[in-house]
Amino acid sequence: MPIVLSLLPTKPVPGLVENHASYAQQHGYQHVVVDGTHIYGERQQVLHHYHCMYQQLLNLAEGDLLLVLDVFSLIYTPHALDAVATGYDSIVSLTNPSPDSQLANSCGMIFRSTAEIRERFYALLHDLGRWAMYLPEHAPKIEAQILGEFFPPISFMRHLTSGYFPCLQSFWHSGDTATGLSYVIDFFAQAQPLVVSNAPEWRQLNGIWAPNPDYDFRYVQALLQDAQNSAAQKQSLLQSFVQQTELPLEPELHINPDAEIAFVSLYTRNITGYGLLHERSMLRYCERHGYGYHLYREAPSFLPDSVTANWAKAHLIRQHLAQHQFVLWIDADILAIAQASGMEDLLAKRDFIVGMDHTAWAINSCVFGARNTAPMQAFIQQLCQRIESVEDKSSVYVGGGDQQIINEEMIQASLLNAENVVDAISLGTSPIYATAQHRFVHFPAQLNHFRAASMQAWEQLST
Template sequence: MLGGFQSLASKVFMLVVSLFFDHAPGALANHRRYARMHNYRHVQIDMSQQSGSAPEKLWTYKYEVLLHELKRIEPGEIVLLLSENAVIIGSTPLPTLLDGRDWLLTCAESPLPQTDIQLWRNTERVRRKLLQVVTHCRFGVELPPDEGQLLCDFEALPSRHKIADAHVVVPAAANLESVWATWSTFSVCIADDKHHRRFRAALFAHVNERLTRSLPLLSFPGTEACDTEPHSVYQPEQAIAVVTLYTPNVARYGRIAEANFRRYCERHGYTLYLHREIPSHLNDGKTAGDWLKPALLREYLPRRKWVFWVDADVLFNDMNRKLESIMHGHDALFARDVGTWIFNSGIMGFKRTQQNYDAFQRILDVCGQLPDKSSVYVNHDDQHFFNREFKEHAGFDATHIASFVEWNTPWSYRLPDSFMVHYIGAWEDNKALLMDYDVTQSAME
């Protein structure tokens, strides 16, 4: 991988190529920003109409484009090839990244090189080796399962490799820790998971806006204005109440939810019981906040006609729709879980009945016998016990449970008219990023 080419390269021509097989305006704006920062030429190639094509069509075109651009520039000059899943966070110039090298490939999540961010110097050796890659992804040739295998003859730097004191490429996905925001990072590649388009749009919008305003990544201006008392009650003495709790360790997204809940409840005249930490009378020092749902519901139910539990990783997306619209004459309201549970316990509604009150007590009694409630995921979490209790009720009919399309909609299925959106399955900081993005989107829709 090391070549004899030394980087007196401050005068070497630089080309940034954005080759997209999917629509990603945030990525394009980001690539343009980096190119303009260093006065590099930027070329955009939009092949989004081919996004549903078979891999051989995409890969063949991608590496033909790379060879084509290399042949158009002078020997020794540099091409940065970026996909729609790449975003540049740092400002390191290309000659510094490629100093002493003919190419720069890095691994991200596997021993194979990631292919969203590639840096190449125009040399005879590079072009000959890339011609072999092109030959290996022609129509009619059996392809490897991973694009990175096409580049297996090129040495790749290991993951977490740093140049100029910055990690060259850091992977990101909704369910991965957001280390790209805390490490010194040059670029980020989005893992191609089932949620990546929604997450990609949110991440790139966040990065671009924070870089433009010179604000820290994962900062959310405006949420600092939230109250700081352990417990607040808004619009007291209303017939319908919303109850939620978030602890300081998840306040980054909890504050976004709080502002949203307050606006919603003020609009419709609902009481909001908001806990910013575990209530002192329920705090044994060993129990995570999620396990307190039955206790808080039992505490507030006698005071109201209806009480809704809403997790702090939820947004009221359709601010005009009332909770009354989903009551449908039932005494307990649930929506189907996207996973294997009968219903999801992140949003639930309960009418003031003795049956519901007694159900909360039974859940408390069973959970009180558990040896460990220190996190959400031990002992099947609270969802198991709510499901077990209510499915045993006389008259319980799973067909009467609402579709998550109607409410309690997972964030990856959000539409402009979704009622309540639940940011399940995302890393905590990414929940805040996605929620902040959707609050902005809702204001524009």
């Protein structure tokens, strides 16, 4: 009897283990769940995983199959294992289909219990043990490299000889000079793979291998939703995103214009797929607390010609500061998750507020604001003038973007301190830190479809 093995080094998203179990039950396979949350240490967790895989390989009858799943992977289309693996004794996918990438993806692997595979796995375990103990010849490597040495990975962008796709990875960095990012989530409904994954991608930075610091494994929740949509022949995430960008919308929306506290935001037509999620979330939040909300769905005419939508944060604060006691900019890739948590406690003793970033930045300009006082009016005016003086505003990130300018101007005005900069948890929380109890959750630096899918999954927590 084939075995479906679920490896859980950390808490899985709701419904993931049920997805694995349902597949096993549908085909009459044995389902084995391994809770590894008690294992301490990154390399010890990895070694534990492979010992568990080896144990199950030894438990299989000769020729039976083992499917390895984890917290990053799920069954997308419930094909029979023997159909997918016809002609293969092992199937391991690449993490990235680029020609220069040879890193193996440990999600969605399939192994056939044969004498040759068991011997190879035994040798792999021996090398992983030496790696886990940081022996000199193995210490610089990562799991994906060692796995690939024993089970050479194959591209997930090509069919297997059986006619199926191997485990499809949803998101990776590519050599594309425009974005540096690629994704196949739009392809899932057509490809109908057995397994899809959103495994953390490892890259070499300054000679050190490291995973993506912004990785949010709970994006798997969106993949689960897409798999359910596919099974029910409903819209894919891509179709939903595209339809949103085609909706007829008014250029502006203003509520509670006389409120003491107000938010301003802007999103343009190309990001409507997630801009509408932000809008609905903020409308509920502001209506609940009586806050003002000034939303622009296109760049307003009062912006100077040199200021594009990506650089308009300070100008929108300046436009509405006289109407309210405190005005805050909020990015369109933010959701108000803990809807009951108001802003009064954070603003009570501050004339300016911004949050720390969860990475190397001193601040993150996703949410920042000022009180309607003469000094703050002057500071916002200075920010606007500085932004207008920047010659290259061709993208949101060029030269560090407006975030770099806000950082520099705060230093100049002696505002970059603990009095004005709150922690990275309380204001614009990254998904890697956030829970349903956090006020605002920020989804930065993602492709539009990826971001929309992430936000769609998270929005359910606030309703």
